[in-house]
Amino acid sequence: MARRIAAGAAYGGGSIGLLGAAGVGVLLAEVQLAKRSVGGGIAPVPPSGDGWYGLAYGHTEPLRMGMLGDSTAAGQGVRRAGQTPGALLASGLAAVAERPVDLWNVALPGARSDDLDRQVTLLLSDTARVPDVCVIMIGANDVTHRLPATESVRCLAAAVRRLRTAGAEVVVGTCPDLGTIEPVYQPLRWVARRVSRQLAAAQTIVAVEQGARTVSLGDLLGPEFAANPRELFGPDNYHPSAEGYATAAMAVLPTLCAVLNLWPETDHLDATRDEDMLPVAKAASAAAAQAGTEVTGARAPWALLKHRRRRRLPTAAEATPAGAVPPGAVPQDVPPDVPPDVPPGAEETRQVGREA
Secondary structure, three states, rough: HHHHHHHHHOOOOOOOOOHHHHHHHHHHHHHHHHHHHOOOOOOOOOOOOOEEHHHOOOOOOOEEEEEEOOOHHHOOOOOOHOOOOHHHHHHHHHHHOOOOEEEEEEOOOOOOHHHHHHHHHHHOOOOHHOOOOEEEEEHHHHOOOOOOOHHHHHHHHHHHHHHOOOHHHHHHHHHHHHHOOOEEEEEEHHHHHHHHHHHHHHHHHHHHHHEEEEEEOOOOOOOHHHHHHHHOOOOOOOOOOHHHHHHHHHHHHHHHHHHHHOOOOOOOOOOOHHEEEEEEHHHHHHHHHHOOOOOOOOOOEEEEEEOOOOOOOOOOOOOOOOOOOOOOOOOOOOOOOOOOOOOOOHHHHHHHHHOO
8 A cells, every 4th residue: 555655646646545535534533533632732832942952062064954844843742942853853963973963943833744845945945054964754644634645745755855956864754653642542543553554654665765764653652652641742642742752752863863874883784673675665564563663775676674773861970961052952862872962951851761
């Protein structure tokens, strides 16, 4: 199904329904009902995390990072800039690269994939600030608002292509598993999971074919949500909390560093971690079924399926603050094998990172 969606997008085909109009209609109605049951789905306006991170490493030659997507990329559900995924990733990237990182977040809460064209245009509008690397997190609103799957992946492919043409590396966090949302009950939970995974697999195919790497978000937070939903959901019970975003960021950070040749691991496959080289469609399907999985294009039509190791974050005793940052840009936890850049207040995400 994912390959059919991707093929339909590539050749200008019409919409290929994931479940059919009736099933998606029921899903949409159930999601809207669930959102009303948790206060109308109202979450705080996400804080802006734009700014420089890792100033302890200097004030020149920054890595320029762009963040695109929907409310997940924007960090809706938290109140501090340092708790947003963009800030968490920029802080970790600065520590690994030992260079400052200039973050520009153009993500928009409620955005669908058809908004990516506008976001890319905005991101590339300043020729002096063309990004070195971009992270895209998109897809949930495509499902809940019934954007045709072929149009969804067509828009994503076009956005990745424009960014790659501009010289930026791209990492795509694929559609999360809507079946993990607490107020969604069976049988709609199963429907939401199936739709989300099929879209995530199709996103993987088109993104890899355009030269990006993908990381499946899927049900990455599913076990944590089930065990402790009040801590890992935000005030609206729909968007992740600070701890939830920290867990997701820890899954994306290794790939973000690897795409810039900064991660100490190579692309050597580790059979003990179920890593393999597969046809891209099979790799996409496998990644959609297992959250935190990276897919990287190899020689067409093959792709590398990797499960990169996550690094333990420093404890309070090990962490040492370094360098000031502008207001609203607060570095968070980073891997321990590089100089940490953790200010007071970062302890909120440290425990989740250690467990991950």
